[in-house]
Amino acid sequence: MNASVKDVAARAGVSVGTVSNVLNRPDKVSPATAQRVHAAIAELGFVRNDAARQLRAGRSRAIGMVLLDVANPFFSELARGAEERAVESGHALILGNSDEKADREARYLDLFEEQRMHGVLVSPAGDVDARLELLRERGIPSVLVDRGSDAFSSVSVDDVAGGELAVRHLVSLGRKRIAYVCGPLTIRQVADRLEGARRVVAQHPDVTIEVVSQAALTVPAGAAAGTALAARAAADRPDAVFAANDLLALGVLQSLVMLGDVSVPGDVALIGYDDIAFARSAVVPLTSIRQPSRAIGATAVEILLEEAAEPTLEKRAVVFQPELVVRASTAATPWR
Amino acid sequence: MNASVKDVAARAGVSVGTVSNVLNRPDKVSPATAQRVHAAIAELGFVRNDAARQLRAGRSRAIGMVLLDVANPFFSELARGAEERAVESGHALILGNSDEKADREARYLDLFEEQRMHGVLVSPAGDVDARLELLRERGIPSVLVDRGSDAFSSVSVDDVAGGELAVRHLVSLGRKRIAYVCGPLTIRQVADRLEGARRVVAQHPDVTIEVVSQAALTVPAGAAAGTALAARAAADRPDAVFAANDLLALGVLQSLVMLGDVSVPGDVALIGYDDIAFARSAVVPLTSIRQPSRAIGATAVEILLEEAAEPTLEKRAVVFQPELVVRASTAATPWR
DNA sequence: TCTCTGCGTTGAAACGTTTCATGCGCGTGA
DNA sequence: TCACGCGCATGAAACGTTTCAACGCAGAGA
Numbered sequence A, B: 001m002n003a004s005v006k007d008v009a010a011r012a013g014v015s016v017g018t019v020s021n022v023l024n025r026p027d028k029v030s031p032a033t034a035q036r037v038h039a040a041i042a043e044l045g046f047v048r049n050d051a052a053r054q055l056r057a058g059r060s061r062a063i064g065m066v067l068l069d070v071a072n073p074f075f076s077e078l079a080r081g082a083e084e085r086a087v088e089s090g091h092a093l094i095l096g097n098s099d100e101k102a103d104r105e106a107r108y109l110d111l112f113e114e115q116r117m118h119g120v121l122v123s124p125a126g127d128v129d130a131r132l133e134l135l136r137e138r139g140i141p142s143v144l145v146d147r148g149s150d151a152f153s154s155v156s157v158d159d160v161a162g163g164e165l166a167v168r169h170l171v172s173l174g175r176k177r178i179a180y181v182c183g184p185l186t187i188r189q190v191a192d193r194l195e196g197a198r199r200v201v202a203q204h205p206d207v208t209i210e211v212v213s214q215a216a217l218t219v220p221a222g223a224a225a226g227t228a229l230a231a232r233a234a235a236d237r238p239d240a241v242f243a244a245n246d247l248l249a250l251g252v253l254q255s256l257v258m259l260g261d262v263s264v265p266g267d268v269a270l271i272g273y274d275d276i277a278f279a280r281s282a283v284v285p286l287t288s289i290r291q292p293s294r295a296i297g298a299t300a301v302e303i304l305l306e307e308a309a310e311p312t313l314e315k316r317a318v319v320f321q322p323e324l325v326v327r328a329s330t331a332a333t334p335w336r
Numbered sequence C: 001t002c003t004c005t006g007c008g009t010t011g012a013a014a015c016g017t018t019t020c021a022t023g024c025g026c027g028t029g030a
Numbered sequence D: 001t002c003a004c005g006c007g008c009a010t011g012a013a014a015c016g017t018t019t020c021a022a023c024g025c026a027g028a029g030a
Helices: A005-012 A016-024 A031-044 A050-057 A073-088 A102-114 A129-137 A159-172 A188-202 A219-231 A246-259 A277-281 A293-309 B005-012 B016-024 B031-044 B050-057 B073-088 B102-114 B129-137 B159-172 B188-202 B219-231 B246-259 B277-281 B293-309
Strands: A062-067 A092-097 A119-122 A142-145 A153-157 A177-182 A208-213 A240-243 A269-271 A288-290 A317-320 A323-325 B062-067 B092-097 B119-122 B142-145 B153-157 B177-182 B208-213 B240-243 B269-271 B288-290 B317-320 B323-325
Touching (some): A005 A016, A016 A031, A062 A073, A092 A102, A102 A119, A102 A129, A119 A129, A159 A240, A159 A269, A177 A188, A177 A219, A188 A208, A208 A219, A219 A246, A240 A246, A246 A269, A246 A277, A246 B277, A277 B219, A277 B246, A277 B277, A293 A317, B005 B031, B062 B073, B062 B102, B073 B092, B073 B293, B102 B119, B119 B129, B129 B142, B142 B293, B159 B240, B159 B288, B219 B246, B240 B246, B246 B269, B246 B277, B293 B317
Parallel strands (some): A062 A092, A062 A119, A142 A153, A177 A240, A240 A269, B119 B142, B142 B153, B153 B317, B240 B269
Antiparallel strands (some): A288 A323, B288 B323
């Protein structure tokens, strides 16, 4: 049904080896022959079969990426950065969604292994180290994204520092009773941000922190947490909320301001994490911790490609620093 | 470096054919042999090479999808729906971003053709019909997403009806001077929504519509449009804005309310399109037109798989109906 | 004239899987 | 007892590419 390199060779009156040379090392073939081959290709509408090429090469040219949640703007930005860098050097980026589930993550890694991917980028949900070690043994390098590791190269943001930044900001505004609204503490980023938060709290005897853990890092999960907070007696309510990401924060904001009768930042100051594009257009524009998401993605691909080319390379750990972006949700005086 | 089916066969003391049978038609092999083969697979850590399998099979089990903008929640939801349906039947979904650029779109289609994809889903940026016709000739079916077509199956939403819904709502609130803030009119959805809007305007002699076209369908593009509107003298300003999607609407909202001194919905009523999750947590919660994004993705995969199995099938066109979701940005009285 | 170089081209091997015609051994019915 | 059918297992062929050792040939140098 499809023209193969053999058909092209026959049509152009050359051998298959020559056709392949025209495609892959044009300098090795005379202009006249190349010309004839190109003509044959065009006439037959020949399209290279990547499966065969890959089989021969032993590995794919594609890079696999498993993310916690593609619908989260932080991750889609990250993916964007990675894709751009990958395409730049002739690689494709295959995206998978783990939904923070270890089994979905594992399925994608299996798939990537079957495809003999050029390399794999993971923002891990479960404990992937053993699995990645297996991949490495089979010649597939990996880079962890948005999390550090002792065993693999990684590109991450200093989440402990981010937690410190956030809580230090809240404390500097005079807030004393902080709630940390977060997802499962098994997610490293969630735990690290809490760790940073606690460090700051430890330095201020009169400040307390309470952990409100939800099942997911999504807007509805945040809304649930916010509803619970709004239902409390005012005296019992925290005067500040640090949310583990902006989606949670937006959910909290929604239920505090729109359903409950709690004002932000009057009654409760609110700070998110990631500084997604929507943070600034929220009901009350959201103070947040910004991460250089695109740069993270691009850097991860960069490192991955280097390791794929030179497997003996030592592992590296790039750590970006987060940045505080102050908006109305923590402003000293209520916005408007 | 990697164990092959041959190694497994040797280890288990059977032929390669038998190993393949164990993997693909377990019923054809005696339990005892199957047992031995499974043991060998485990011992050697054998992982099937998908490239070889694909080469033999003639086509990949993956489905390719090209979207206008993966970072747009409408599309990531859509992709999510598609992915779930695809995985359900043992297919992988490969995602590509066209960024509304015809050349990027073309690159992905080339890639998908080289990979002999099982099928292709496209939300088209450029004019893809000819290209898809080529793919079809080569045995790769395609389904258009979020756009109708005469030549291919499609799953879309009635954008003309959506435009009507939006503007009828604005008119019912007594608004007379409507601005349509949109992206390039070459994008079908953008044009269709305008068409719908114009139909309603045509029925009301005292209502006018003005088109404010931007280069992209993004938040910053919307902000630019909003800034321009805010800069006008109040008498010269529209009393309602219909934005071609929620991202634009959020941008408009941002610049009207936060930079300019225009109140929403007091001075200007604002309606978006897509009803993304963030619409409800905007500065002023956004009235919008909801589309069943996940169902669209799932349905598209469904149809694609049927066509892949039965290429002679007649083309189908599924059209979902949009739905109006009223929030504060068009409420009769200002919110709060 | 003969040998040596180097350029262009050739054709076969190899990548790892699935498929399919073939073969073998055993029990069953005639 | 023989033929037959049935259940399993076999191994070669095929998929389409890239690579590589080998080859032919023309021109240069001896």
